[in-house]
Amino acid sequence: MIRLAFRNLFQNKARLVISVGGVSLALLLILALDAIFTGVERQNTAYIDNSGADIFVAQKDVRNMHMAFSSLPISVVDDVKAVDGVEEVTPILYLSNMIVVGEERTLAYVIGLPEDASMGAPWKMDSGKAIPESGEAIIDRRVAQKAGVEIGDTVEILAREFTVMGFSDETTNIVNSIAFISASDFGEQRGAGVVSYLLVRTQPNVEVEAVASRIEDEVDGVTALPRESFSSQEARVVKDMSTDVIAIMNSIGFLIGSAVMALTVYTAVLSRRREFGVLKALGARNGHLYRVVLAQALMSVLLGFVVGLAFTLLIAAIVPRLGLSMTLEVSRASLVKVGIVSLVITALSAVLPIRQIAGLDPALVFRGK
Amino acid sequence: MSLARRNLFQDKTRLALSIGGVALAVMLILIMTGFLAGMNRQITSYLDHSDGSIIVAQKGISNLLGATSLLPPRVESDVEAVRGVSDAIPILSQFIILDLHGKKQPVYLIGYDTAQGGGPWKIAQGRAPQTDEEIILDRILAERHDLAINDEIEIMGSNFTIVGLSDDTTSWMTSYLFMRRSAVESLLRAEGAVSFLLVEPAQGQERSDVVNRLNELDGVNVLTKDEMKANDIKLFARVFSAPLRLMIAIAFLVGIMVVGLVIYTATIERQREYGVLKAIGASNRVLYRVVAAQALFASLAGSAVGILFAYGAADLIMFLRPQFLIVFDYVDMAWALAAGLGMALAAALFPARVIARLAPAEVFRK
Numbered sequence: 032m033i034r035l036a037f038r039n040l041f042q043n044k045a046r047l048v049i050s051v052g053g054v055s056l057a058l059l060l061i062l063a064l065d066a067i068f069t070g071v072e073r074q075n076t077a078y079i080d081n082s083g084a085d086i087f088v089a090q091k092d093v094r095n096m097h098m099a100f101s102s103l104p105i106s107v108v109d110d111v112k113a114v115d116g117v118e119e120v121t122p123i124l125y126l127s128n129m130i131v132v133g134e135e136r137t138l139a140y141v142i143g144l145p146e147d148a149s150m151g152a153p154w155k156m157d158s159g160k161a162i163p164e165s166g167e168a169i170i171d172r173r174v175a176q177k178a179g180v181e182i183g184d185t186v187e188i189l190a191r192e193f194t195v196m197g198f199s200d201e202t203t204n205i206v207n208s209i210a211f212i213s214a215s216d217f218g219e220q221r222g223a224g225v226v227s228y229l230l231v232r233t234q235p236n237v238e239v240e241a242v243a244s245r246i247e248d249e250v251d252g253v254t255a256l257p258r259e260s261f262s263s264q265e266a267r268v269v270k271d272m273s274t275d276v277i278a279i280m281n282s283i284g285f286l287i288g289s290a291v292m293a294l295t296v297y298t299a300v301l302s303r304r305r306e307f308g309v310l311k312a313l314g315a316r317n318g319h320l321y322r323v324v325l326a327q328a329l330m331s332v333l334l335g336f337v338v339g340l341a342f343t344l345l346i347a348a349i350v351p352r353l354g355l356s357m358t359l360e361v362s363r364a365s366l367v368k369v370g371i372v373s374l375v376i377t378a379l380s381a382v383l384p385i386r387q388i389a390g391l392d393p394a395l396v397f398r399g400k
Numbered sequence: 401m402s403l404a405r406r407n408l409f410q411d412k413t414r415l416a417l418s419i420g421g422v423a424l425a426v427m428l429i430l431i432m433t434g435f436l437a438g439m440n441r442q443i444t445s446y447l448d449h450s451d452g453s454i455i456v457a458q459k460g461i462s463n464l465l466g467a468t469s470l471l472p473p474r475v476e477s478d479v480e481a482v483r484g485v486s487d488a489i490p491i492l493s494q495f496i497i498l499d500l501h502g503k504k505q506p507v508y509l510i511g512y513d514t515a516q517g518g519g520p521w522k523i524a525q526g527r528a529p530q531t532d533e534e535i536i537l538d539r540i541l542a543e544r545h546d547l548a549i550n551d552e553i554e555i556m557g558s559n560f561t562i563v564g565l566s567d568d569t570t571s572w573m574t575s576y577l578f579m580r581r582s583a584v585e586s587l588l589r590a591e592g593a594v595s596f597l598l599v600e601p602a603q604g605q606e607r608s609d610v611v612n613r614l615n616e617l618d619g620v621n622v623l624t625k626d627e628m629k630a631n632d633i634k635l636f637a638r639v640f641s642a643p644l645r646l647m648i649a650i651a652f653l654v655g656i657m658v659v660g661l662v663i664y665t666a667t668i669e670r671q672r673e674y675g676v677l678k679a680i681g682a683s684n685r686v687l688y689r690v691v692a693a694q695a696l697f698a699s700l701a702g703s704a705v706g707i708l709f710a711y712g713a714a715d716l717i718m719f720l721r722p723q724f725l726i727v728f729d730y731v732d733m734a735w736a737l738a739a740g741l742g743m744a745l746a747a748a749l750f751p752a753r754v755i756a757r758l759a760p761a762e763v764f765r766k
Binding site for chain 2: 043046049050052053056057059060063064067090091092093094095097098099100101102103104126127128129131136138187188189190205206221222225252264267268270271272275276279280283286287290291293294295297298301302346357383
């Protein structure tokens, strides 16, 4: 049976290419979109994941950085330091703003770092220094390249000029990049007396969750989250915003995949109608023939899956080289989903041909029909 | 041509599947472009409806959405003193994230002076906030989260009462949230802060002259509303255009393959007939035309059905998820038909090779 399905499938190369191509494109539609959003999620949490902090403290009810705003009175720094289990606190200032180089403007998260910052600084440097002093800025390497900025050049951030003293890596995403300036410069531009977030390092051998809830209990008006939960809150912004879009696109991809597969399996069976008739006349039961059709559909869908995945990985490899600040990442959840979708497509596409075979009259083939 | 028609209609199921496949591909293209057009309309809705035709932003800032703008202190009176300025309305705005029913909901918070303007342009229900504890929420966002007038909501550690619901203030990514400016000042711990000034030139004043005069002030970037709208659209387009183009390209390829497959199998099946035609003197070109006519018909019918599908799907999506706006115009339709045409031409290449290679004598040997 499998051999028959195999031969049916490979006998006509053009049809095989079209059916595998069609279904792989439809699956690519689902895979690529998932990969884009997973990539965005990952980029979005890069700062948090690499901050080196165990706990993030923000204004009460603020559990995000991206598209969010947090403002804490500076007195909170000492309050948090006094909490049992806290080893070290680095207050940072944060605002979404523009890096301006000549006519080139790029959106950036501007982070104001204290000069003795032990957390929250750029985690991977391309060149130059990592912690800016007054009048200095550290910007992303890719942004600098695009704008033609060299170390020592001047850029405008928060409406004042800074000398670029370092290029950081991994600090850009599809929407924006991260730029670092000193907390004192940030405060001058934005008013002193407030900080945005506190990055907290706990003492060794204490339970991070317990320290976080102690901070919330003992300090007024703050929300304290362990790094992992803060990071997953951040990932959820993208997830929650994109759920509906992904659902819509996935359904369209699914419909297209089903239509293409239904069409190819249908035409393949149709052109083999005589052979199926002969098999039937020789005594093959319908059940056997159904299995041939299903096996054939399954094989082309699986091939399509592999090709679609290969294309997605190829696109994922090419996109960063094009200078687009987008990364595609294929997640396991997405693979499972697409796998299930493939199986459903296989089952659906076999329905029409199966009905066709069931209605096939063995005697007809001898009459030349 | 009647040969083409007969070839195509001979198997109704195959024809229906092929038209369906093309229709889905065309629908996808249309939904994607309609989605982008709708998004652009939603992105600019505040600037479309708010007062003033000139925006004063912080130096370096040229978008409403995207970056946080904070104007230098006392700039408001400086702007009002500039010749040709009739009115300057201050707003304080900031993206924030609400956690509603365990869902992250980014909203664009706008603090405005109820007496001066800059607030919601269409209040569907309720009234403007009169105290710092009152807010106006987007109606669709409120409905999605079962919130109604007089309900309480906690934002960044403070409690607020919903006193009004606004219309035309939603998009799939964010909605607008309005408060008094003083309320936003204390929420953001930014006393006296102003993000933007919405400026209206005095009557008889040339807008560009006023913009130039305002740009001489320190620490500001002054641009017309239209420029700022274009900048916002550009900012979002940069994010969405690459994935969007990828999707459209895939949809286009799928369309080609579907039509190609159908025409190819129809041609293979009729190989003998084509051979006979060749044997009795029909030139390759005549046969190509027959094949191309079939491809053209399947593609155009598919495109037409795809346009209908797109309308239906858009209505369904907007009904189920009112935060989405999908709009089509005639240009998009034309593009969809052109895409169908392109699919047909590319698809006709598949069987053309079969026909060209067909030896007339072959048919008599089979």
